[in-house]
Amino acid sequence: MIKAVLYTHILAATAWIGGSLLLFALGVLLRDKTAQKQVYAHLGPLYGYFETFWLIVLWATGLTMFFYYGFPGVLSHAPDSELAKLMHVKLMIVGALTLLTILHMTIAFKTHGIERTKIQNILSRGSSLAIFLLNLVIIWYAIGIRDALG
Numbered sequence: 024m025i026k027a028v029l030y031t032h033i034l035a036a037t038a039w040i041g042g043s044l045l046l047f048a049l050g051v052l053l054r055d056k057t058a059q060k061q062v063y064a065h066l067g068p069l070y071g072y073f074e075t076f077w078l079i080v081l082w083a084t085g086l087t088m089f090f091y092y093g094f095p096g097v098l099s100h101a102p103d104s105e106l107a108k109l110m111h112v113k114l115m116i117v118g119a120l121t122l123l124t125i126l127h128m129t130i131a132f133k134t135h136g137i138e139r140t141k142i143q144n145i146l147s148r149g150s151s152l153a154i155f156l157l158n159l160v161i162i163w164y165a166i167g168i169r170d171a172l173g
């Protein structure tokens with residue numbers, strides 16, 4: 024049963040990270056500004072719902088495993104253990120990712136189809152770069168947790 028939860032968690036991670044890599048690559052590599060605007064105009068909202076769905080699945084399956092493996096006890100009784108430290112960092116990263124995603128999507132939906140202000144542009148691009156980088160880091164911690172669980 025817990026194997027199915029892990030399977031769904033990994034499936035969600037591939038969809039969530041894969042989506043972010045693709046959109047990031049589009050933003051960097053698609054140099055034609057008109058084409059880029061059109062792609063984002065059509066793909067943007069769909070991408071937003073797609074990513075939100077998988078992030079919710081990640082939280083739901085992640086929390087299920089969190090309680091199944093007794094992480095609340097590990098964090099409170101063995102806070103200096105390798106496992107507790109890795110989970111602590113992972114939770115901080117996922118928390119930051121989630122907040123940055125909310126910020127990014129709020130700006131995206133608010134300004135869909137209209138011009139953005141300079142500050143909205145900086146916040147939108149900054150958050151997507153940060154999400155992209157944090158996604159690369161989180162896999163490292165996920166692997167470490169799996170190793171430590173044995």
Ligand code: HEM
Binds near residue numbers: 165
């Ligand atoms: C962006 C969000 C997340 C991503 C990309 C992510 C990614 C992953 C990946 C790829 C694995 C598999 C590692 C492996 O098999 O080597 C994993 C395992 C795990 N994740 Fe997450 N995760 C996320 C959020 C969460 C959250 C929110 C929690 C808990 C509150 C969580 C708890 C766990 C646990 C306990 C495992 C270990 C399960 C096991 O190895 O049997 N994850 N995660």
